[in-house]
Amino acid sequence: MKIFTATQIREADAYTIQHEPVSSLQLMERAANACAQWLFRHFEADRPFYIFCGMGNNGGDGLVITRLLHDKGYNATACIIHHSTKASPDHTANREALEQQYPQSIYDIHALADFPTLPAGSIVIDALFGTGLRSAVEGWMAGLIHRINDLQARHTVIAIDLPSGLLADASSARMPVVNAHHTLSFEVYKLAFMMPENAARVGQLHILPIGLHPDYMARTPTRFHVTDAHMMRTIYQPRQPFAHKGTYGHALLIAGSYGKIGAAVLSAKACLHSGVGLLTCYVPQCGYQIMQISAPAAMCITDPQETHSSHFHETQPHTPALHQFRAIGIGPGLGTATPTAKALELLLDQYRQPMVIDADALNIIAAYPFLLSRIPHGSVLTPHPKEFERLFGSTENDFARLELLSEQAINLQLYLLLKGRFTAIACPDGSVYFNSTGNPGMATGGSGDVLTGILTALLAQGYAPKAAVLLGAYLHGLAGDIAAARMSQEAMTAESIIDCLGPAFLQL
Numbered sequence: 001m002k003i004f005t006a007t008q009i010r011e012a013d014a015y016t017i018q019h020e021p022v023s024s025l026q027l028m029e030r031a032a033n034a035c036a037q038w039l040f041r042h043f044e045a046d047r048p049f050y051i052f053c054g055m056g057n058n059g060g061d062g063l064v065i066t067r068l069l070h071d072k073g074y075n076a077t078a079c080i081i082h083h084s085t086k087a088s089p090d091h092t093a094n095r096e097a098l099e100q101q102y103p104q105s106i107y108d109i110h111a112l113a114d115f116p117t118l119p120a121g122s123i124v125i126d127a128l129f130g131t132g133l134r135s136a137v138e139g140w141m142a143g144l145i146h147r148i149n150d151l152q153a154r155h156t157v158i159a160i161d162l163p164s165g166l167l168a169d170a171s172s173a174r175m176p177v178v179n180a181h182h183t184l185s186f187e188v189y190k191l192a193f194m195m196p197e198n199a200a201r202v203g204q205l206h207i208l209p210i211g212l213h214p215d216y217m218a219r220t221p222t223r224f225h226v227t228d229a230h231m232m233r234t235i236y237q238p239r240q241p242f243a244h245k246g247t248y249g250h251a252l253l254i255a256g257s258y259g260k261i262g263a264a265v266l267s268a269k270a271c272l273h274s275g276v277g278l279l280t281c282y283v284p285q286c287g288y289q290i291m292q293i294s295a296p297a298a299m300c301i302t303d304p305q306e307t308h309s310s311h312f313h314e315t316q317p318h319t320p321a322l323h324q325f326r327a328i329g330i331g332p333g334l335g336t337a338t339p340t341a342k343a344l345e346l347l348l349d350q351y352r353q354p355m356v357i358d359a360d361a362l363n364i365i366a367a368y369p370f371l372l373s374r375i376p377h378g379s380v381l382t383p384h385p386k387e388f389e390r391l392f393g394s395t396e397n398d399f400a401r402l403e404l405l406s407e408q409a410i411n412l413q414l415y416l417l418l419k420g421r422f423t424a425i426a427c428p429d430g431s432v433y434f435n436s437t438g439n440p441g442m443a444t445g446g447s448g449d450v451l452t453g454i455l456t457a458l459l460a461q462g463y464a465p466k467a468a469v470l471l472g473a474y475l476h477g478l479a480g481d482i483a484a485a486r487m488s489q490e491a492m493t494a495e496s497i498i499d500c501l502g503p504a505f506l507q508l
């Protein structure tokens with residue numbers, strides 16, 4: 001699914017009006033009706049509604065919602081905020097329609113002093129500003145947003161299209177923005193919804209289809225995307241009927257150190273449950289028995305060292321040469337001992353195919369930044385926000401961080417996967433994908449190790465790196481969602497994610 005900018009949304013709007021064709025008033029009616037239907041499904045008619053309407057088309061939506069609520073027998077008041085002397089034509093037309101049918105339902109607000117006192121149980125609808133907002137809201141309008149936010153503790157706040165004050169395509173980090181419990185947005189995701197800094201503003205997000213013209217949606221190229229089930233079905237390759245274990249590649253997983261062999265186990269199990277043909281795990285001596293008992297389907301090589309690995313760059317007499325591994329995953333629980341760092345440097349020189357680099361392997365690279373440019377092109381790096389900061393430095397806000405992520409992916413020709421609620425995947429071609437699956441139950445130790453195992457397995461099976469990283473992140477989140485549904489977000493563990501990989505594959 002594509003993420004459109006505010007400008008593209010306006011173009012989609014205009015294209016739909018011209019080519020469907022449909023009048024702009026009818027399109028507004030359709031958008032407001034989608035919101036009204038959602039409200040009817042979620043609230044009884046005994047709750048009073050207060051709809052705060054701006055002077056543009058977002059306010060126009062609010063005016064139509066007020067009329068539709070009345071049509072259904074709900075008690076609704078449109079509080080029209082006169083922040084500007086000029087109202088949009090569709091706002092004016094819908095004010096007139098409301099005045100004609102339900103004159104008692106309009107309440108004009110010209111200053112903060114006019115702000116109404118809301119009865120208990122009221123629902124607040126925020127239709128002040130949508131995609132037409134140009135910059136930070138200031139003056140008494142900022143005060144009005146603060147007033148709405150004061151209501152948030154006692155009343156349900158629902159934003160129409162965007163929480164007012166939020167810019168669709170740029171950071172609003174230190175600006176006054178409505179904090180909504182729910183955002184009902186039209187047709188497409190906006191970039192602002194993907195940013196952790198806006199989580200408390202957007203609340204629960206609901207994308208409502210309003211029938212924008214499919215031709216515009218299909219032919220307009222975008223830089224940002226949200227992954228979905230449809231996309232995964234185009235990526236996923238069912239297994240071939242004449243396959244043997246060689247068909248699906250031999251992966252090498254370099255992981256674990258004393259006290260962190262569990263990370264290697266989780267990663268290995270996830271790899272084995274994601275379709276790899278053969279798996280060899282490389283661990284220090286202390287991990288040998290643990291690996292053989294926990295993951296008997298995997299082969300195991302041990303380092304000469306007892307507690308950490310130091311020689312994984314060298315092939316040993318009884319193992320295939322490094323280049324025979326179709327994929328290497330490195331990092332979970334690896335530790336950052338100097339001999340390990342040295343071995344990583346040598347490995348990067350010797351193995352020139354895309355690999356998966358995570359956790360302590362990223363921390364080593366952060367400590368020796370010259371290694372960044374030695375990573376084979378097309379490799380996948382999977383930092384969480386702290387690891388990302390160690391690698392590339394801190395940024396002022398989430399939009400700046402996203403730009404830095406994308407810039408580095410292009411410059412280094414790597415796939416950079418930044419973990420989060422909407423994991424961001426920046427590609428060397430400049431495109432960025434946000435993963436749509438997953439839940440807060442996955443914010444738990446070992447979850448990242450599982451992802452490394454999945455990604456390594458997909459690379460080993462011959463998926464191109466872009467396909468592997470998009471499908472891997474999606475499957476990881478989907479398995480997490482299935483685990484949460486079965487046993488709750490609290491009780492699920494990284495092992496539950498592995499247990500649910502099977503059902504996740506079956507859903508593809």
Ligand SMILES: NC(=O)C1=CN([C@@H]2O[C@H](COP(=O)(O)OP(=O)(O)OC[C@H]3O[C@@H](n4cnc5c(N)ncnc54)[C@H](OP(=O)(O)O)[C@@H]3O)[C@@H](O)[C@H]2O)[C@@H](O)CC1
Nearest residue numbers: 013028031055056057058084129130131132133134135161
């Ligand atoms: N896309 C679709 O398909 C559909 C879109 N629809 C809806 O239209 C919405 C977009 O409507 P829009 O373009 O009229 O802009 P909107 O968000 O109401 O804001 C404009 C108002 O804000 C004001 N203003 C701006 N900046 C400001 C600032 N910094 N500080 C203070 N004021 C500021 C500006 O004031 P002015 O500059 O004119 O004085 C003007 O009054 C969209 O979000 C969706 O809800 C649906 O109806 C139909 C389908």
Ligand SMILES: [K+]
Nearest residue numbers: 126129162164
């Ligand atoms: K709004």
